Every structure is written in structure tokens, then in C-alpha cells.
Amino acid sequence: MKRFIRIGVVTAWPDDDWHSQRxxxxxxxxxxxxxxxxxxxxAVVEGEDVAVTAxxxxxxxVDAFVLARxxxxxxxxxxxxxIYRAxxxxxxxxVNRIEPLLAAQDKFRTSWLLARAGVPTPPAAVVQSAEAADRALATLGDAVMKPVAGSLGDDVARVGRDAEGRRAIAERAARDGALYLQQYVPHPGRDLRVFVVGGETRAAITRHAPPGEWRTNVAGGGRAESTDCPDAVRQVAEAAAAVLGLDYAGVDLVIGDDGPTVIEVNGNPSWRGILEATGLDMADAIAEHVLGRALRGRMTSDHIVREPTGATHG
Known part of the structure; x- marks a missing residue:
């Protein structure tokens, strides 16, 4: 008799993390x-095989694994x-695989992967000294200073070529050892978050910055509302997720004079704002995608991961 599809959700916070629970x-x-x-x-290496236990x-x-946290x-x-590579x-x-997750976490790597693939994204630089940061800022002009890795708008600031901006990048370079600079794309206090699952756009929201603020992150006080996703935006967002190799992603875009441009790609995105604004739970879209992949995987293998000698069944 065929058993149920079994999916492992990898998370250290199954009872505390909202996304893991969903x-x-x-x-x-x-x-x-x-x-x-x-x-x-x-993990245990046995001959030519690698066996993983929990x-x-x-x-x-286990038919598939979701790296929630x-x-x-x-x-x-x-x-x-x-172990994820094993x-x-x-x-x-x-889902998502570790290499795409690490690529999305690294803002500079995301920038060059997108640019190399022809996906519109702002010019960017990564530097390890105040002198290099100053040279990069001279080229980029008005820029956004960010940690090389991170999310939720933490430690993000706009900097210009004036004395204040140069002092800010010098202090950040000395503190962190490296920083990422992305050319600022003007926007009227709002941007788009597009949620892509399985290569298709499943939901989109417009995020509005709070009064007196240019950052639109919902976690930082931004307001989200459901929005129609123009075809041009949809195509760019789906291309960005594909370039990074992500099964699901949150793609942040700004629509400028030249059309949509990708600001960030999130490999472990929040969808609480999307659920509140649209009523659509991206956990269902992710689950359907994972289930489909698991069912197709069963057609080629009865057991996805080999079992080590002596392992017990739960």
C-alpha cells in the first residue's frame, strides 16, 4: 500500500516561528x-552513499525537505x-536548496548573477575599506548602503557623495570589514514585493514607506496593499527567481523610467504582509509546489535518502 507523502520541514523553531508553523x-x-x-x-558516509538521520x-x-529555518x-x-549538500x-x-539560499543571502552575488543574466538591477559594489567605498560612491552617486548579508531593512541607509555620506561609509567599513553599495533607484515612497513559487507569480503587493521614511519594509512599519502585477514586472520577478535557482522567492522591485528593476531577491521571504494584504497564504502555494515535486520524485525512486545501518524509524 502506498504511504502518505512525507515532507520534512527543517526548523529549530516549529512552535515559535510563524512561517514554520504555516x-x-x-x-x-x-x-x-x-x-x-x-x-x-x-550524516554518515557508507561506501559511495551518504545517509542522513535526525x-x-x-x-x-522523507520525500522532500523544506529549509524553513x-x-x-x-x-x-x-x-x-x-548536510544539506549531502x-x-x-x-x-x-526546497530551497542551500546554494541558491546562500546566493540570495549575499547581496553582491545576487547583483552580479542578475546582471550577468540580463535581469535589470542597479549597479552595485562590495568593498572592504573606506578608500574603496569612497571610490565606489564616486561612481555610483546616490547609493544605498547595506550589510553584505541581511534582511528586513536592518542597517540600511542612503548615502550621498557629501561629507556626511563619506563619513558614514568609512565608519561602516571600519566596523563591519565589508559593505555593499547599491545605486539608489528613485521611487515615490513605494515598491513592489512579488512572491514567486515554482517559477510563477503567486501574489504581489505594493509596499508603502511610513511617513518621513524611504524604506518600505513591512517589518519596519511599511504598509502593504494588494496590487495587480503588470506583465513586465511578472516576467522580471520570475526571471530573477530562476537565475538564482530558487523554488520560491520574494522579489523586491521598483518601477522606474526604464521599467521594473530588481532591488533584492529573498530566498527565505516573509509572506505575512502578503497574507494580510491579499488573503493568500503562500504556505499553500509552497506546499502544492513541494508536493508536486515529491510526487514526481516518487516516479524515479522509492526512497529519496538512503538509510544508514542501525538507524531507527520514528
Whole structure:
């Protein structure tokens, strides 16, 4: 008898993280969903195979894994990354895969991948000294200073070529050792967040900056409203997610004089603002996509990940 589809949601916060809870619920309505603590993962090399367990539990009958919150509150991040790579190498379906996630987290890598693929995105630079930052700012002009990795608008500031801007980038370079500069794209206090799942646009919102602020992040007080997604925006957002190799992504865009341009691509995006503005729960879209991939995977393999000798079943 065929068993239920079993999906592992990798998260250290199954009871606290809103997004993990939504994914576990959406997947649980379609099959069996199990929470997997990243810090409980282990891997064993047996001959030519790699076997992965979670707290001694064999994961050989898990049809797909969703990296909801892939870093645990304990354990070692580099080890966890390597285990995700081992899962993929063993033939497991992993959503989103670790390399696309790391590419999206790195703002400079995102910039050059998009630019190389011809996806419209602002000129950008990454620097490791105040002198290099000053030269980059001279080229970019009005720019947005950001950490190389991060989200939610934290430590993001506009800087110009004036004394204040040059002082700000020098202080940031000295503090962090590196910083990312992206040419500022003028916008009327609003931008677009497009949620792409399985290569298709599933929802879009316009995000409005709070009074006196240019940043539109909902987590920082921005206001979101449902919006129609023009075809040009849809095509650019879907292309951006595809370039980075993401199964699902939140793509932030500004529409300027030359059309839509991608500001950021989020590989682990929040969709709380989308749900509140549109009534659409992206957990359902992600679950349907993962289920489809898992069902197709069953056509080629009965067991996605091999089980190590002596592993126990939960």
C-alpha cells in the first residue's frame, strides 16, 4: 500500500516561528509533515552513499525537505550546510536548496548573477575599506548602503557623495570589514514585493514607506496593499527567481523610467504582509509546489535518502 507523502520541514523553531508553523500546517493537510531540528541532523558516509538521520531517526522515507529555518539554535552552521549538500547529493528534494539560499543571502552575488543574466538591477559594489567605498560612491552617486548579508531593512541607509555620506561609509567599513553599495533607484515612497513559487507569480503587493521614511519594509512599519502585477514586472520577478535557482522567492522591485528593476531577491521571504494584504497564504502555494515535486520524485525512486545501518524509524 502506498504511504502518505512525507515532507520534512527543517526548523529549530516549529512552535515559535510563524512561517514554520504555516508550512507545517499546509503540508500536514496534504500529507505527513514532520519538524526536523537542524542541530539534530547527522550524516554518515557508507561506501559511495551518504545517509542522513535526525536524532537517530532514519530519513530514508522523507520525500522532500523544506529549509524553513535551516540554521539551528545549536550545532554548527557549516556542518548543517554540508548536510544539506549531502542530502541533495544523495538525490533528496530540498526546497530551497542551500546554494541558491546562500546566493540570495549575499547581496553582491545576487547583483552580479542578475546582471550577468540580463535581469535589470542597479549597479552595485562590495568593498572592504573606506578608500574603496569612497571610490565606489564616486561612481555610483546616490547609493544605498547595506550589510553584505541581511534582511528586513536592518542597517540600511542612503548615502550621498557629501561629507556626511563619506563619513558614514568609512565608519561602516571600519566596523563591519565589508559593505555593499547599491545605486539608489528613485521611487515615490513605494515598491513592489512579488512572491514567486515554482517559477510563477503567486501574489504581489505594493509596499508603502511610513511617513518621513524611504524604506518600505513591512517589518519596519511599511504598509502593504494588494496590487495587480503588470506583465513586465511578472516576467522580471520570475526571471530573477530562476537565475538564482530558487523554488520560491520574494522579489523586491521598483518601477522606474526604464521599467521594473530588481532591488533584492529573498530566498527565505516573509509572506505575512502578503497574507494580510491579499488573503493568500503562500504556505499553500509552497506546499502544492513541494508536493508536486515529491510526487514526481516518487516516479524515479522509492526512497529519496538512503538509510544508514542501525538507524531507527520514528
Amino acid at each position: 508550512l507545517l500546517s499546509a503540508l500536514g493537510r496534504r500529507g505527513e509533515a514532520i519538524a526536523i531540528d537542524p542541530a539534530a541532523l547527522a 536524532a537517530g531517526r532514519a530519513l530514508g522515507e 535551516g540554521l539551528g539554535r545549536a550545532g554548527d552552521p557549516d556542518v548543517q550546510f554540508e 542530502l541533495e547529493g544523495a538525490g533528496a528534494i530540498v
